């Protein structure tokens with residue numbers, strides 16, 4: 001694959017850190033006095049997750065779940081498979097799921113069904129990015145970092161063919177064929 005040149009960041013590091021602090025503050029208020037479990041959805045959410053939990057001023061616990069949704073050609077698989085599951089039971093717990101980006105909504109919808117069957121006390125979703133235009137299923141995202149246009153983005157955890165996750169900002173990757 002040839003090297004790609006990115007345009008300007010559509011979300012800079014400074015903008016991201018400011019917004020994450022706000023999200024952290026809101027989550028800290030909403031879950032005050034509760035025993036919160038924050039779950040990162042791998043791999044895409046890892047960078048956002050690490051910054052978000054440090055902006056939450058509560059003694060949270062963390063866990064991770066890895067799901068497959070997009071293949072190497074960045075096409076939606078349409079169905080979400082759990083590749084690596086949570087390490088503990090979530091029954092009776094307040095759970096906040098942290099996603100990188102919500103696109104069609106299939107991943108969140110499928111995760112929600114899966115996790116609700118485990119009977120948590122509460123289940124909410126937080127996503128750094130929201131591409132509302134591409135929604136196929138109506139899903140409720142309780143905490144959204146940024147609404148973005150219908151472009152394929154990389155960086156800050158988000159990949160193209162498993163690369164570019166280490167870009168410290170969000171950039172648009174041109175000429176990517178999404179379905």
Ligand code: 5GP
Nearest residue numbers: 044102103104105106107151152153158159
């Ligand atoms: P959904 O199931 O909502 O269609 O897709 C969610 C998943 O698709 C995200 O967790 C992410 O892995 C991937 N995805 C959707 N849009 C983008 C994008 O613009 N860039 C990258 N890197 N991944 C995306």
